[in-house]
Amino acid sequence: MKNINRRSFIKAAGTVAAVGAVGFPSIAAAGGKKKVVIVGGGTAGATAAKYIRRGDASIEVTVIEPNKHYYTCYLSNEVLGGGRNIDSIKFGYDGLRKHGVTVVHDMVTAIDAKGHKVTTKGGKSFSYDRCIVAPGISFRDNIEGYDAAAMERFPHAWKAGSQTALLRKQLEAMKDGGTVVIAPPPNPFRCPPGPYERACQIGHYLKTHKPKSKVIILDKKDKFSKQGLFTQAFERHYKGIIEWRKAADTNGGVMRVDAKAGTVSTDFEDMKPAVANIIPAQKAGAIAETAGLTNDKGWCPVTGQTFESTIHKDIHVVGDAAIASPLPKSGYAANSEAKVVAAAVVELVNGRAAPTPSWVNTCYSIVAPNDGISVAMVYNLVDGKVAKIKGSGGLTPADSSPEDRAREVQYAYSWFNNITNDIFG
Amino acid sequence: MPSRKTLTLLLASGLMLGATHVAAAPTGSMLADTCAGCHGTDGVSVGPASPSLAGLSETYFTDTMKAFKSGDRKSTIMQRIAKGYSDEEYALMAAVFAKLPAASTKQKTDPAKVAAGQALHDKNCAKCHDENGSLPDDDAGILASQWATYLKYSLMDVKSGARDTGKKMKKKVDALSEADIDALVHFYASQQ
Numbered sequence: 001m002k003n004i005n006r007r008s009f010i011k012a013a014g015t016v017a018a019v020g021a022v023g024f025p026s027i028a029a030a031g032g033k034k035k036v037v038i039v040g041g042g043t044a045g046a047t048a049a050k051y052i053r054r055g056d057a058s059i060e061v062t063v064i065e066p067n068k069h070y071y072t073c074y075l076s077n078e079v080l081g082g083g084r085n086i087d088s089i090k091f092g093y094d095g096l097r098k099h100g101v102t103v104v105h106d107m108v109t110a111i112d113a114k115g116h117k118v119t120t121k122g123g124k125s126f127s128y129d130r131c132i133v134a135p136g137i138s139f140r141d142n143i144e145g146y147d148a149a150a151m152e153r154f155p156h157a158w159k160a161g162s163q164t165a166l167l168r169k170q171l172e173a174m175k176d177g178g179t180v181v182i183a184p185p186p187n188p189f190r191c192p193p194g195p196y197e198r199a200c201q202i203g204h205y206l207k208t209h210k211p212k213s214k215v216i217i218l219d220k221k222d223k224f225s226k227q228g229l230f231t232q233a234f235e236r237h238y239k240g241i242i243e244w245r246k247a248a249d250t251n252g253g254v255m256r257v258d259a260k261a262g263t264v265s266t267d268f269e270d271m272k273p274a275v276a277n278i279i280p281a282q283k284a285g286a287i288a289e290t291a292g293l294t295n296d297k298g299w300c301p302v303t304g305q306t307f308e309s310t311i312h313k314d315i316h317v318v319g320d321a322a323i324a325s326p327l328p329k330s331g332y333a334a335n336s337e338a339k340v341v342a343a344a345v346v347e348l349v350n351g352r353a354a355p356t357p358s359w360v361n362t363c364y365s366i367v368a369p370n371d372g373i374s375v376a377m378v379y380n381l382v383d384g385k386v387a388k389i390k391g392s393g394g395l396t397p398a399d400s401s402p403e404d405r406a407r408e409v410q411y412a413y414s415w416f417n418n419i420t421n422d423i424f425g
Numbered sequence: 426m427p428s429r430k431t432l433t434l435l436l437a438s439g440l441m442l443g444a445t446h447v448a449a450a451p452t453g454s455m456l457a458d459t460c461a462g463c464h465g466t467d468g469v470s471v472g473p474a475s476p477s478l479a480g481l482s483e484t485y486f487t488d489t490m491k492a493f494k495s496g497d498r499k500s501t502i503m504q505r506i507a508k509g510y511s512d513e514e515y516a517l518m519a520a521v522f523a524k525l526p527a528a529s530t531k532q533k534t535d536p537a538k539v540a541a542g543q544a545l546h547d548k549n550c551a552k553c554h555d556e557n558g559s560l561p562d563d564d565a566g567i568l569a570s571q572w573a574t575y576l577k578y579s580l581m582d583v584k585s586g587a588r589d590t591g592k593k594m595k596k597k598v599d600a601l602s603e604a605d606i607d608a609l610v611h612f613y614a615s616q617q
Binding site: 051305332335336339340343355356357358359360362374376377378379380381382383384389391392393394396400404407408410411413414415417418419421422425 | 445446447448449450451452454455456458459460461462463464465466470471472473474475501502505506508509510572574578
């Protein structure tokens with residue numbers, strides 16, 4: 001410290017990155033505006049940006065996101081079922097800009113944790129006091145032959161947008177009497193009830209438009225989220241249409257695909273479905289791995305209280321990419337986590353202690369036009385870790401009335417409208 | 426056995442054998458922010474069914490949460506969520522929502538039904554739901570500008586007995602026809 005002369009001191013104070021690098025947090029606190037850079041403008045990233053600005057409007061917040069629009073994964077299954085237009089799940093970034101957030105449409109290619117600097121494909125670099133990484137998920141190569149071309153033939157539709165539109169187009173084009181294969185991924189993955197809600201939504205479309213057709217779920221698991229309630233929905237609404245085959249029955253679900261031949265194969269059987277929705281195994285979004293934020297399983301370990309990476313200081317990972325268990329990889333959880341991270345970042349960059357967190361998750365699944373089910377949970381911090389609050393939460397009762405199931409659909413729509421407004425509005 | 430003083434000391438410093446460390450209570454805004462996913466940013470719901478919480482009196486908010494927790498008030502999901510919080514936390518959230526300006530929603534309403542609803546309100550409801558159901562201090566919730574779907578569910582639940590709002594209101598609501606309920610819903614939803 002004593003070796004720093006006046007000139008280098010001014011140089012150091014001039015850029016936050018340099019200040020961080022030489023370990024002068026007190027100078028950073030005394031110097032110019034605090035900077036937060038957010039990598040990814042999905043549910044978690046956009047929520048964090050807005051709530052940091054709400055918490056302290058003097059903080060400069062930059063979101064770096066390659067896409068001009070975000071399509072929510074939540075309710076994208078209704079687009080597949082035909083009950084919803086894809087434009088209704090499309091959101092832009094004008095809302096964030098109104099909150100004073102700088103939104104840059106570019107791709108982050110590197111995060112220099114020591115230098116406190118993020119660089120992009122477009123050749124720009126952004127220094128930060130704290131960085132929030134919210135890259136969502138990327139896919140693993142767990143299914144032979146599932147390359148870029150195969151994704152066009154057998155869409156995953158697990159990142160909403162063009163893939164959702166493509167899968168819907170294929171469903172519309174298929175002839176009555178065809179088979180739709182859905183291949184859900186192994187744990188852990190984004191939106192645990194998603195593949196089964198999807199089966200219901202596609203089942204609803206087939207039942208009403210192509211009643212001789214079938215949905216076969218070739219699972220990588222032997223059990224799944226809300227299983228009792230989904231099994232009830234399959235029986236109640238889609239008897240003879242939806243069939244679920246657990247991993248043990250097929251020796252592990254779909255192993256190979258051949259896009260050219262149009263085949264989807266398990267160890268026991270080659271199938272030639274009219275439409276196949278192949279959802280690969282998942283890991284944290286690519287930049288998390290590039291930045292060295294992932295563990296050997298491909299996900300990002302974080303502390304419970306602030307979701308700061310346990311690998312790199314001053315970087316927080318939030319949303320699907322983070323290991324937040326028992327919080328699930330859901331839209332509500334990402335939104336809830338992001339608010340906790342935003343509150344923590346506001347305090348930390350101002351040199352104060354991070355606040356006590358509180359989280360909620362609610363996941364609705366719409367299994368038929370007037371039949372909604374849900375799972376909910378409230379979480380707190382116990383011994384530095386996220387914990388479920390005993391006695392809270394749980395599932396829609398299996399014997400809940402048709403009136404209540406119809407209400408849950410209306411509450412699911414309310415949730416969608418309110419959470420997207422909370423994120424992008 | 427430790428003396429009361431040592432016990433207090435032990436408890437205070439969290440050194441009790443086997444005790445897990447639960448952090449201090451979250452702030453009101455930390456707690457209230459978790460509601461926004463369904464009830465809207467700053468407690469203003471954009472609908473169509475989740476009610477707005479902004480402007481509710483502290484008494485109404487905490488009583489409602491306690492009724493969800495005990496099961497006295499029917500719900501789809503709120504009973505499950507209310508069980509995640511203590512009375513102290515209800516109070517912290519309540520203080521946040523009570524300070525926020527009540528919502529003003531733009532909903533399509535039928536002028537004839539609004540007029541019929543006004544007459545029904547004046548005759549049956551005005552005594553407890555002051556100023557067309559817009560006054561938080563009556564501790565009877567905020568009906569003005571509340572989402573129509575929610576108002577309808579609430580009245581249906583009072584009528585069916587699923588929601589206990591006391592004998593007086595039950596008697597009044599029992600006397601209402603389906604068309605009356607519809608008119609009242611339109612009236613409250615139309616209030617700005």
